[in-house]
Amino acid sequence: MITTAEKVLFLKGIELFSAIPSADLVGVALVTEEVEHRAGEVLMREGEIANTLYLILEGTVIVTKGERVLAELGEREVVGEMALLDAAPRSATVSAATDVSTLELHRDPFEQIMSDRPEIGRGIIKVLTQRLRTSSALTPEAVERRSTVG
Ligand code: CMP
Numbered sequence: 001m002i003t004t005a006e007k008v009l010f011l012k013g014i015e016l017f018s019a020i021p022s023a024d025l026v027g028v029a030l031v032t033e034e035v036e037h038r039a040g041e042v043l044m045r046e047g048e049i050a051n052t053l054y055l056i057l058e059g060t061v062i063v064t065k066g067e068r069v070l071a072e073l074g075e076r077e078v079v080g081e082m083a084l085l086d087a088a089p090r091s092a093t094v095s096a097a098t099d100v101s102t103l104e105l106h107r108d109p110f111e112q113i114m115s116d117r118p119e120i121g122r123g124i125i126k127v128l129t130q131r132l133r134t135s136s137a138l139t140p141e142a143v144e145r146r147s148t149v150g
Helices: 004-012 022-030 080-086 107-117 117-136 141-150
Strands: 035-036 042-044 052-058 060-067 068-073 094-095 100-106
Touching: 004 022, 004 052, 022 107, 052 080, 068 117, 080 117, 094 141, 100 107, 107 117
Parallel strands: none
Antiparallel strands: 035 100, 042 094, 052 100, 060 068, 060 094
8 A cells, every 4th residue: 555655756756746845745645545446447437527536656547538549648647637627527538458556636635735736727737738739639630631731
């Protein structure tokens, strides 16, 4: 089982929390819970109403929307943050591609952390921007455009 000190070290290495001093991350560490997912397990399903996000400690997950694979996410990445940010249903389905170990964080403490530490907002913007860039680059239309331009 992961200790609080190990959780703090892990959180410090995550983009979302990197700007927050380690001393303040102890509070975050204490409200997270380690959760294991077996390969093939669905962590979250598109359309579900949800109140948790996961920080990936180890392993890989696949993000799909219908038949389309949107992304593969791994160690030190966050998944499930969108439903917490806009209170809308899950935007995609996330499944464990390997055995996956995560830290689970619930909506209330997440909102508390965001109001205590506005730096998190910058981290979230960075994560969402990177995902938008990647998914824009991967749309079939973009691939088609690239192959016909020039
Ligand atoms: P949420 O909408 O709560 O549930 C599904 C999650 O999949 C979503 O939060 C993000 O964490 C993740 N996700 C959705 N779309 C993408 C994408 N294009 N790239 C990476 N991750 C995504």
